[in-house]
Amino acid sequence: MTINEYNFAGKKAIVRVDFNVPLNENGEITDDTRIRGALPTLKKIIADGGAAIIMSHMGKPKGKVNPKLSLGQIREAVEKALGCPVGFAPDCAKAQDAANALKMGEALLLENLRYYPEEEGKPVGIDKEDPAYEEAKKAMKQSQKEFAKTLASYADCYVMDAFGTAHRKHASTAVIADYFDANNKMLGLLMEKEVTAVDNVLSNIKRPFVAIMGGSKVSSKIGIIENLLGKVDKLILCGGMTYTFAKAHGGEIGDSIVELDKLDVALDVEKKAKENGVELILGVDSVCCTGYDFGTFSVKPGAEVKVFPSNAIEAGWDGLDAGPESRKKFADAIKGAKTILWNGPAGCFECDEFTAGSRAVGEAIAEATAEGAFSLIGGGDSVACCTKFGLTDKVSYISTGGGALLEAIEGKVLPGVAAIKG
Numbered sequence: 001m002t003i004n005e006y007n008f009a010g011k012k013a014i015v016r017v018d019f020n021v022p023l024n025e026n027g028e029i030t031d032d033t034r035i036r037g038a039l040p041t042l043k044k045i046i047a048d049g050g051a052a053i054i055m056s057h058m059g060k061p062k063g064k065v066n067p068k069l070s071l072g073q074i075r076e077a078v079e080k081a082l083g084c085p086v087g088f089a090p091d092c093a094k095a096q097d098a099a100n101a102l103k104m105g106e107a108l109l110l111e112n113l114r115y116y117p118e119e120e121g122k123p124v125g126i127d128k129e130d131p132a133y134e135e136a137k138k139a140m141k142q143s144q145k146e147f148a149k150t151l152a153s154y155a156d157c158y159v160m161d162a163f164g165t166a167h168r169k170h171a172s173t174a175v176i177a178d179y180f181d182a183n184n185k186m187l188g189l190l191m192e193k194e195v196t197a198v199d200n201v202l203s204n205i206k207r208p209f210v211a212i213m214g215g216s217k218v219s220s221k222i223g224i225i226e227n228l229l230g231k232v233d234k235l236i237l238c239g240g241m242t243y244t245f246a247k248a249h250g251g252e253i254g255d256s257i258v259e260l261d262k263l264d265v266a267l268d269v270e271k272k273a274k275e276n277g278v279e280l281i282l283g284v285d286s287v288c289c290t291g292y293d294f295g296t297f298s299v300k301p302g303a304e305v306k307v308f309p310s311n312a313i314e315a316g317w318d319g320l321d322a323g324p325e326s327r328k329k330f331a332d333a334i335k336g337a338k339t340i341l342w343n344g345p346a347g348c349f350e351c352d353e354f355t356a357g358s359r360a361v362g363e364a365i366a367e368a369t370a371e372g373a374f375s376l377i378g379g380g381d382s383v384a385c386c387t388k389f390g391l392t393d394k395v396s397y398i399s400t401g402g403g404a405l406l407e408a409i410e411g412k413v414l415p416g417v418a419a420i421k422g
Contacts, residue, residue, distance in 0.1 A: 001186045003041060003159060008050030012102060014155035015041060015188065016172045016416075018162040018400065019056035019074060027073040034164075035074070035081055037400055041161045041188035042107065046084050052107040053099060053154050054078070055092060055172055056162070063117030063124050071112050078109055092116070093147060099154035118147035119171045145178075147171045152179035161188025163195075166416030167404040177419035187420050190400065195417060197397040198408045201376045206338035208233040212330070212361055214344025215381070216240030218262045218269070221344070223410040228341075229272050234279045234333050237269075238326070238346040238357065242283045242310055243319055245270075251311025254288065256319035281333050285323030286310045287347065287354060292318055297350035305353055321347030322357030330357075334364040340375040342382050343406065349385050358385045366394035378405035 017038040022030045029035070038054075045052045059069040072088050079086035085106045089095035092110040102108050113119040121144035123136035130136075148171040152158065158180045160166070165173050177185050187195065201209075211232045213221050218241045228235060237245065243256040248263040273280040291303030299305065307323045308314065322330065326346075334340065342365055346357030362385055369375045377386055378399035386392045399405045408414055 001183050002192065003044060003186050003188055006157070006186060008045045008048035008157070010104060011048075011050045011156040012053060012099065012154065013045050013050055013157045013159050014053040014055060014151060014176075015045070015159040016162045016165075016176075017042075017054055017056050017188075018164040019054070019071060019078070020058050020164070021074060023073060027068075029074060029077055032077065032081070034400060035078060037190050038161055038188070039081060041159060041190060042082055044189065045159070046082070046105055046107070049104055051102045051104050053095075053102065053110065054086075054107055055110040055113055055151065057114040057119065057165070057172075058112050059114070061112060061114050063114070063120075065115050066112075069112055069114075071109055075109050078107075082107060093150055095154060113170075113172050116147060118144045120168070121170065121175075144171050144175055148175035149179055152176050157184040157186070159186055159188045160416050160420055161190050162416070163191050163399070163401040163404050165404065166191070166194075166401065166414040167407040167412070169415035174415040174419040182422070185420055187417070191417070193397070194399060194401060194405075197376050197399065198405065200374050201339060201341050202231065202409065202411075205231065206374065208337050209339040209341075210234045210236065210334055210337040211341040212236040212238065212334070212343070212346075212365075214239035214241075214342075214346050214358070214361075215379075216257050218244050218259055218265055222265060222269075224343070224406055225269055226272065227409065227411045229269070229276045229278055232278055232341075234281060234337075235273060236281045236330050236333055236361075238283055238322055238330065238361070239344055240319075241266075242286065242322075243313075245282055246311040249311065252313055253311070253319065254308070254313035254315055254317040256286070256288075256313060256317075279333070281329060283310050283322045283326035283346075283357075284329065285325045286313065286319035287321040287323055287356070288313055288317040288319050289353070290316055290318075292320055292348065292351070294348075297348065299351065299353055320351075321349075321354035322360070324356075327357055327360035331360050331364040334361070334368055336371075337368050338373050340365050340368060340373050341409070342375070342377050343379040343409070345381045345385055349381070349388065355388070359389050362386055362389050362391045366391050369395050378402070378409075
Protein backbone atom coordinates (compact mmCIF):
# COMPACT_ATOMS: atom_id res chain seq x y z
CA MET A 1 0.00 0.00 0.00
CA THR A 2 1.24 3.47 -0.83
CA ILE A 3 -0.06 6.71 0.64
CA ASN A 4 -1.31 7.93 -2.75
CA GLU A 5 -3.48 4.81 -3.13
CA TYR A 6 -4.93 5.09 0.37
CA ASN A 7 -8.12 7.02 1.12
CA PHE A 8 -7.93 8.51 4.62
CA ALA A 9 -11.57 9.69 4.64
CA GLY A 10 -13.04 8.97 8.08
CA LYS A 11 -9.75 7.41 9.25
CA LYS A 12 -7.40 8.37 12.04
CA ALA A 13 -3.79 7.95 10.93
CA ILE A 14 -0.90 7.84 13.38
CA VAL A 15 2.12 9.31 11.64
CA ARG A 16 5.74 9.02 12.73
CA VAL A 17 7.48 12.22 11.68
CA ASP A 18 10.85 13.74 12.54
CA PHE A 19 10.07 16.99 14.33
CA ASN A 20 13.40 17.00 16.16
CA VAL A 21 13.84 20.65 15.17
CA PRO A 22 16.46 23.01 16.65
CA LEU A 23 15.16 25.45 19.25
CA ASN A 24 16.75 28.60 20.69
CA GLU A 25 16.86 29.44 24.40
CA ASN A 26 13.31 30.80 24.19
CA GLY A 27 11.96 27.54 22.76
CA GLU A 28 11.55 29.07 19.29
CA ILE A 29 12.24 27.03 16.16
CA THR A 30 15.39 28.17 14.34
CA ASP A 31 15.03 25.83 11.35
CA ASP A 32 11.64 24.37 10.36
CA THR A 33 12.93 22.24 7.46
CA ARG A 34 11.80 19.00 9.09
CA ILE A 35 8.30 20.30 9.73
CA ARG A 36 7.98 21.48 6.14
CA GLY A 37 9.23 18.09 4.94
CA ALA A 38 6.34 16.29 6.65
CA LEU A 39 3.59 18.64 5.42
CA PRO A 40 2.74 16.85 2.12
CA THR A 41 1.92 13.63 3.99
CA LEU A 42 -0.01 15.34 6.78
CA LYS A 43 -1.93 17.56 4.36
CA LYS A 44 -2.86 14.53 2.23
CA ILE A 45 -4.44 12.89 5.28
CA ILE A 46 -6.39 16.02 6.21
CA ALA A 47 -7.42 16.77 2.60
CA ASP A 48 -8.83 13.24 2.24
CA GLY A 49 -11.10 13.91 5.20
CA GLY A 50 -9.02 12.07 7.77
CA ALA A 51 -7.35 13.04 11.04
CA ALA A 52 -3.64 12.92 11.84
CA ILE A 53 -2.07 11.83 15.12
CA ILE A 54 1.47 13.13 14.92
CA MET A 55 4.27 11.52 16.92
CA SER A 56 7.97 12.37 17.12
CA HIS A 57 10.96 12.52 19.41
CA MET A 58 12.96 15.61 20.31
CA GLY A 59 16.52 15.50 21.57
CA LYS A 60 17.77 12.82 23.93
CA PRO A 61 15.78 12.93 27.19
CA LYS A 62 16.91 9.33 27.90
CA GLY A 63 13.58 8.11 29.21
CA LYS A 64 12.93 11.07 31.48
CA VAL A 65 10.62 14.09 31.22
CA ASN A 66 12.54 17.21 30.25
CA PRO A 67 10.44 20.37 29.69
CA LYS A 68 13.16 21.82 27.44
CA LEU A 69 12.52 18.93 25.04
CA SER A 70 8.74 19.10 25.05
CA LEU A 71 6.99 19.01 21.69
CA GLY A 72 4.38 21.30 23.23
CA GLN A 73 6.76 24.14 22.36
CA ILE A 74 6.18 23.61 18.63
CA ARG A 75 2.41 22.94 18.60
CA GLU A 76 1.52 26.43 17.40
CA ALA A 77 4.13 26.31 14.64
CA VAL A 78 2.80 22.93 13.45
CA GLU A 79 -0.77 24.24 13.51
CA LYS A 80 0.20 27.29 11.46
CA ALA A 81 2.14 25.20 8.94
CA LEU A 82 -0.56 22.53 8.62
CA GLY A 83 -3.47 24.97 8.43
CA CYS A 84 -5.85 23.04 10.65
CA PRO A 85 -6.51 22.76 14.41
CA VAL A 86 -3.71 20.85 16.18
CA GLY A 87 -4.26 19.64 19.73
CA PHE A 88 -1.60 18.45 22.13
CA ALA A 89 -1.48 15.31 24.29
CA PRO A 90 0.95 15.90 27.19
CA ASP A 91 1.58 12.16 27.66
CA CYS A 92 2.05 10.08 24.52
CA ALA A 93 1.22 6.84 26.37
CA LYS A 94 -2.00 8.18 27.87
CA ALA A 95 -3.55 9.90 24.88
CA GLN A 96 -6.55 7.63 24.26
CA ASP A 97 -9.13 10.22 25.33
CA ALA A 98 -7.52 12.90 23.16
CA ALA A 99 -7.40 10.48 20.22
CA ASN A 100 -11.06 9.54 20.72
CA ALA A 101 -12.05 13.22 20.77
CA LEU A 102 -10.13 14.01 17.58
CA LYS A 103 -12.39 15.12 14.73
CA MET A 104 -11.81 14.54 11.04
CA GLY A 105 -9.87 17.43 9.52
CA GLU A 106 -7.90 17.96 12.74
CA ALA A 107 -4.54 16.82 14.06
CA LEU A 108 -3.18 15.81 17.44
CA LEU A 109 0.47 16.20 18.41
CA LEU A 110 1.75 13.69 20.98
CA GLU A 111 4.37 14.54 23.58
CA ASN A 112 8.02 13.49 23.10
CA LEU A 113 8.16 9.71 22.54
CA ARG A 114 11.57 9.45 24.17
CA TYR A 115 10.22 10.51 27.54
CA TYR A 116 9.57 6.77 27.69
CA PRO A 117 12.59 4.39 27.61
CA GLU A 118 10.29 1.89 25.90
CA GLU A 119 10.50 3.97 22.70
CA GLU A 120 14.16 3.09 22.16
CA GLY A 121 13.80 -0.24 23.92
CA LYS A 122 17.00 -0.03 25.93
CA PRO A 123 17.26 -0.95 29.62
CA VAL A 124 18.04 2.07 31.78
CA GLY A 125 20.02 2.23 35.00
CA ILE A 126 21.84 -1.06 34.41
CA ASP A 127 25.28 -1.65 32.92
CA LYS A 128 25.76 -4.04 30.00
CA GLU A 129 28.34 -5.93 32.07
CA ASP A 130 25.80 -6.60 34.83
CA PRO A 131 24.71 -10.28 34.91
CA ALA A 132 21.10 -9.09 35.09
CA TYR A 133 21.38 -7.00 31.91
CA GLU A 134 20.15 -9.66 29.47
CA GLU A 135 17.05 -10.30 31.59
CA ALA A 136 16.42 -6.56 31.81
CA LYS A 137 16.84 -6.29 28.04
CA LYS A 138 14.28 -9.05 27.49
CA ALA A 139 11.81 -7.35 29.83
CA MET A 140 12.32 -4.01 28.10
CA LYS A 141 11.66 -5.55 24.67
CA GLN A 142 8.32 -6.81 25.97
CA SER A 143 7.56 -3.37 27.42
CA GLN A 144 8.47 -1.85 24.06
CA LYS A 145 5.87 -4.05 22.35
CA GLU A 146 3.22 -2.93 24.85
CA PHE A 147 4.17 0.72 24.31
CA ALA A 148 3.94 0.29 20.53
CA LYS A 149 0.57 -1.47 20.91
CA THR A 150 -0.73 1.48 22.94
CA LEU A 151 0.35 3.96 20.27
CA ALA A 152 -1.24 1.80 17.57
CA SER A 153 -4.55 1.69 19.47
CA TYR A 154 -5.12 5.39 18.82
CA ALA A 155 -5.51 4.99 15.06
CA ASP A 156 -6.90 3.05 12.11
CA CYS A 157 -3.69 3.14 10.07
CA TYR A 158 0.02 3.86 10.40
CA VAL A 159 2.25 6.06 8.26
CA MET A 160 6.05 6.01 8.60
CA ASP A 161 7.45 9.33 7.37
CA ALA A 162 10.59 9.83 9.51
CA PHE A 163 13.56 8.82 7.37
CA GLY A 164 15.96 10.31 9.92
CA THR A 165 15.03 7.55 12.40
CA ALA A 166 14.31 4.75 9.91
CA HIS A 167 17.57 3.02 10.84
CA ARG A 168 16.36 2.51 14.42
CA LYS A 169 14.08 -0.33 15.48
CA HIS A 170 12.14 1.84 17.92
CA ALA A 171 8.57 1.39 19.08
CA SER A 172 7.26 4.17 16.85
CA THR A 173 9.44 3.53 13.80
CA ALA A 174 9.17 -0.23 13.36
CA VAL A 175 7.53 -2.22 16.19
CA ILE A 176 4.21 -0.36 15.87
CA ALA A 177 3.83 -1.66 12.30
CA ASP A 178 3.21 -5.16 13.70
CA TYR A 179 -0.19 -3.97 14.95
CA PHE A 180 -1.51 -3.00 11.51
CA ASP A 181 -2.26 -5.24 8.54
CA ALA A 182 -0.51 -4.73 5.21
CA ASN A 183 -3.37 -2.60 3.84
CA ASN A 184 -3.21 -0.14 6.71
CA LYS A 185 0.50 0.67 7.02
CA MET A 186 2.53 2.63 4.51
CA LEU A 187 5.48 4.92 3.90
CA GLY A 188 4.76 8.63 3.84
CA LEU A 189 5.55 10.89 0.90
CA LEU A 190 8.86 12.07 2.39
CA MET A 191 9.96 8.48 3.07
CA GLU A 192 9.04 7.45 -0.47
CA LYS A 193 11.15 10.30 -1.87
CA GLU A 194 14.09 9.34 0.36
CA VAL A 195 13.91 5.65 -0.54
CA THR A 196 13.63 6.51 -4.25
CA ALA A 197 16.60 8.89 -4.03
CA VAL A 198 18.79 6.25 -2.40
CA ASP A 199 17.64 3.68 -4.96
CA ASN A 200 18.57 6.07 -7.79
CA VAL A 201 22.08 6.32 -6.39
CA LEU A 202 22.65 2.67 -5.50
CA SER A 203 20.47 0.64 -7.87
CA ASN A 204 19.42 2.84 -10.77
CA ILE A 205 22.93 4.11 -11.51
CA LYS A 206 23.67 6.27 -14.54
CA ARG A 207 27.40 6.47 -15.21
CA PRO A 208 29.86 7.92 -14.52
CA PHE A 209 29.01 7.62 -10.80
CA VAL A 210 31.08 9.87 -8.55
CA ALA A 211 30.89 9.77 -4.75
CA ILE A 212 32.43 12.39 -2.46
CA MET A 213 33.09 11.27 1.11
CA GLY A 214 34.34 13.88 3.54
CA GLY A 215 34.59 14.27 7.28
CA SER A 216 37.28 13.77 9.86
CA LYS A 217 37.51 10.00 10.31
CA VAL A 218 38.07 7.04 8.04
CA SER A 219 36.69 4.76 10.75
CA SER A 220 33.21 6.33 10.69
CA LYS A 221 32.92 5.94 6.92
CA ILE A 222 34.70 2.65 6.23
CA GLY A 223 31.52 0.58 5.79
CA ILE A 224 30.13 3.11 3.33
CA ILE A 225 33.43 3.42 1.47
CA GLU A 226 33.73 -0.36 1.07
CA ASN A 227 30.17 -0.64 -0.26
CA LEU A 228 30.73 2.23 -2.69
CA LEU A 229 33.92 0.70 -4.05
CA GLY A 230 31.77 -1.92 -5.73
CA LYS A 231 29.51 0.69 -7.33
CA VAL A 232 31.27 3.97 -8.16
CA ASP A 233 33.56 4.96 -11.00
CA LYS A 234 35.32 7.67 -8.98
CA LEU A 235 35.61 8.14 -5.22
CA ILE A 236 36.78 11.44 -3.78
CA LEU A 237 37.97 11.24 -0.17
CA CYS A 238 38.46 14.61 1.50
CA GLY A 239 38.27 16.39 4.84
CA GLY A 240 40.22 15.17 7.85
CA MET A 241 40.60 11.63 6.54
CA THR A 242 43.05 13.09 3.99
CA TYR A 243 45.77 13.05 6.65
CA THR A 244 45.30 9.43 7.65
CA PHE A 245 45.93 8.47 4.01
CA ALA A 246 48.92 10.84 3.78
CA LYS A 247 50.39 9.41 7.00
CA ALA A 248 49.87 5.85 5.75
CA HIS A 249 52.39 6.65 3.01
CA GLY A 250 54.88 8.17 5.44
CA GLY A 251 53.86 11.77 4.82
CA GLU A 252 54.36 14.63 7.27
CA ILE A 253 51.00 16.01 8.40
CA GLY A 254 52.00 18.46 11.15
CA ASP A 255 49.29 18.72 13.81
CA SER A 256 46.48 17.59 11.48
CA ILE A 257 43.85 15.14 12.67
CA VAL A 258 44.88 11.52 12.08
CA GLU A 259 43.81 7.99 13.04
CA LEU A 260 47.11 6.25 13.60
CA ASP A 261 45.35 2.93 14.23
CA LYS A 262 43.67 3.10 10.80
CA LEU A 263 46.73 3.49 8.55
CA ASP A 264 46.37 -0.11 7.38
CA VAL A 265 42.68 0.51 6.67
CA ALA A 266 43.61 3.46 4.45
CA LEU A 267 46.08 1.34 2.48
CA ASP A 268 43.46 -1.42 2.18
CA VAL A 269 40.94 1.07 0.74
CA GLU A 270 43.50 2.06 -1.89
CA LYS A 271 44.12 -1.59 -2.72
CA LYS A 272 40.39 -2.40 -3.05
CA ALA A 273 39.82 0.67 -5.20
CA LYS A 274 42.50 -0.51 -7.60
CA GLU A 275 41.06 -4.05 -7.66
CA ASN A 276 37.60 -2.64 -8.47
CA GLY A 277 38.87 -0.28 -11.15
CA VAL A 278 37.75 2.74 -9.12
CA GLU A 279 39.63 6.01 -9.51
CA LEU A 280 40.44 7.06 -5.94
CA ILE A 281 40.98 10.82 -5.63
CA LEU A 282 42.68 12.39 -2.62
CA GLY A 283 43.67 15.98 -1.91
CA VAL A 284 47.22 16.95 -2.80
CA ASP A 285 47.43 20.24 -0.91
CA SER A 286 45.81 21.73 2.19
CA VAL A 287 44.97 25.11 3.67
CA CYS A 288 46.62 24.99 7.10
CA CYS A 289 46.56 27.10 10.24
CA THR A 290 48.73 27.55 13.34
CA GLY A 291 45.82 28.28 15.66
CA TYR A 292 42.25 27.11 15.07
CA ASP A 293 39.58 27.00 17.78
CA PHE A 294 37.38 23.97 17.07
CA GLY A 295 35.01 25.05 19.84
CA THR A 296 34.12 28.39 18.28
CA PHE A 297 35.01 27.55 14.66
CA SER A 298 37.35 30.51 14.45
CA VAL A 299 40.98 31.39 13.88
CA LYS A 300 42.73 32.46 17.07
CA PRO A 301 44.25 35.97 17.18
CA GLY A 302 47.76 36.04 15.69
CA ALA A 303 47.40 32.67 13.95
CA GLU A 304 48.75 32.20 10.42
CA VAL A 305 47.08 30.54 7.43
CA LYS A 306 49.17 28.94 4.66
CA VAL A 307 48.96 26.25 1.95
CA PHE A 308 51.15 23.11 2.21
CA PRO A 309 51.33 19.87 0.23
CA SER A 310 49.05 17.46 2.15
CA ASN A 311 51.97 15.10 2.75
CA ALA A 312 54.47 17.80 3.76
CA ILE A 313 52.79 19.89 6.45
CA GLU A 314 55.19 21.43 8.94
CA ALA A 315 54.97 20.86 12.70
CA GLY A 316 52.61 23.27 14.43
CA TRP A 317 50.32 23.53 11.41
CA ASP A 318 46.88 21.93 11.19
CA GLY A 319 45.30 20.97 7.83
CA LEU A 320 41.79 22.45 7.78
CA ASP A 321 40.66 22.62 4.15
CA ALA A 322 41.41 21.42 0.64
CA GLY A 323 44.02 23.58 -1.10
CA PRO A 324 43.68 25.16 -4.58
CA GLU A 325 45.16 22.19 -6.47
CA SER A 326 42.92 19.76 -4.58
CA ARG A 327 39.85 21.87 -5.30
CA LYS A 328 40.61 21.83 -9.03
CA LYS A 329 41.23 18.08 -8.90
CA PHE A 330 37.86 17.46 -7.16
CA ALA A 331 35.91 19.72 -9.55
CA ASP A 332 37.48 18.05 -12.61
CA ALA A 333 36.53 14.61 -11.25
CA ILE A 334 32.90 15.66 -10.72
CA LYS A 335 32.55 17.25 -14.16
CA GLY A 336 30.63 14.99 -16.53
CA ALA A 337 29.22 12.76 -13.78
CA LYS A 338 25.67 11.42 -14.22
CA THR A 339 25.16 10.13 -10.66
CA ILE A 340 26.63 11.97 -7.66
CA LEU A 341 26.59 11.26 -3.94
CA TRP A 342 28.04 13.75 -1.44
CA ASN A 343 28.44 13.06 2.26
CA GLY A 344 30.80 15.09 4.42
CA PRO A 345 32.59 18.43 3.94
CA ALA A 346 36.06 18.97 2.48
CA GLY A 347 37.16 21.08 5.45
CA CYS A 348 36.13 23.13 8.46
CA PHE A 349 33.48 24.95 6.44
CA GLU A 350 31.96 26.56 9.56
CA CYS A 351 34.83 29.09 9.46
CA ASP A 352 34.92 31.39 6.42
CA GLU A 353 38.69 30.94 6.01
CA PHE A 354 38.18 27.23 5.32
CA THR A 355 35.06 27.06 3.14
CA ALA A 356 36.73 27.00 -0.28
CA GLY A 357 37.10 23.20 -0.49
CA SER A 358 33.48 22.41 0.35
CA ARG A 359 32.27 25.28 -1.83
CA ALA A 360 34.26 23.94 -4.81
CA VAL A 361 32.72 20.50 -4.35
CA GLY A 362 29.21 21.91 -3.97
CA GLU A 363 29.47 24.21 -6.98
CA ALA A 364 30.88 21.42 -9.15
CA ILE A 365 27.95 19.20 -8.15
CA ALA A 366 25.50 22.00 -8.96
CA GLU A 367 27.07 22.43 -12.41
CA ALA A 368 26.91 18.70 -13.12
CA THR A 369 23.28 18.62 -11.94
CA ALA A 370 22.42 21.45 -14.33
CA GLU A 371 23.85 19.29 -17.12
CA GLY A 372 21.60 16.34 -16.23
CA ALA A 373 23.25 14.48 -13.35
CA PHE A 374 21.23 13.11 -10.42
CA SER A 375 22.82 14.42 -7.21
CA LEU A 376 22.01 13.21 -3.70
CA ILE A 377 23.31 15.25 -0.76
CA GLY A 378 23.15 13.71 2.70
CA GLY A 379 24.52 14.17 6.18
CA GLY A 380 24.05 17.27 8.30
CA ASP A 381 27.33 18.96 7.39
CA SER A 382 26.90 18.47 3.64
CA VAL A 383 23.36 19.83 3.84
CA ALA A 384 24.64 22.77 5.90
CA CYS A 385 27.24 23.43 3.18
CA CYS A 386 24.54 23.56 0.50
CA THR A 387 22.52 25.96 2.63
CA LYS A 388 25.53 28.17 3.38
CA PHE A 389 26.56 28.36 -0.28
CA GLY A 390 23.02 28.84 -1.63
CA LEU A 391 23.01 25.53 -3.51
CA THR A 392 19.92 23.80 -2.07
CA ASP A 393 17.87 24.43 -5.20
CA LYS A 394 20.72 23.47 -7.52
CA VAL A 395 21.05 19.79 -6.57
CA SER A 396 18.60 16.96 -7.21
CA TYR A 397 17.81 15.83 -3.69
CA ILE A 398 18.81 16.74 -0.15
CA SER A 399 18.23 13.91 2.31
CA THR A 400 16.70 14.56 5.73
CA GLY A 401 18.43 11.51 7.15
CA GLY A 402 21.91 11.41 8.63
CA GLY A 403 22.52 7.98 10.12
CA ALA A 404 19.67 6.45 8.13
CA LEU A 405 21.14 7.61 4.83
CA LEU A 406 24.60 6.36 5.75
CA GLU A 407 23.29 2.92 6.70
CA ALA A 408 21.24 2.74 3.50
CA ILE A 409 24.35 3.63 1.47
CA GLU A 410 26.27 1.02 3.43
CA GLY A 411 23.79 -1.54 2.12
CA LYS A 412 21.98 -2.17 5.40
CA VAL A 413 18.24 -2.83 5.59
CA LEU A 414 16.46 -0.01 7.44
CA PRO A 415 14.03 -1.36 10.08
CA GLY A 416 11.61 1.52 9.47
CA VAL A 417 11.34 0.55 5.80
CA ALA A 418 11.38 -3.22 6.34
CA ALA A 419 8.51 -2.95 8.85
CA ILE A 420 6.30 -1.52 6.10
CA LYS A 421 7.51 -3.44 3.09
CA GLY A 422 7.94 -6.74 4.90
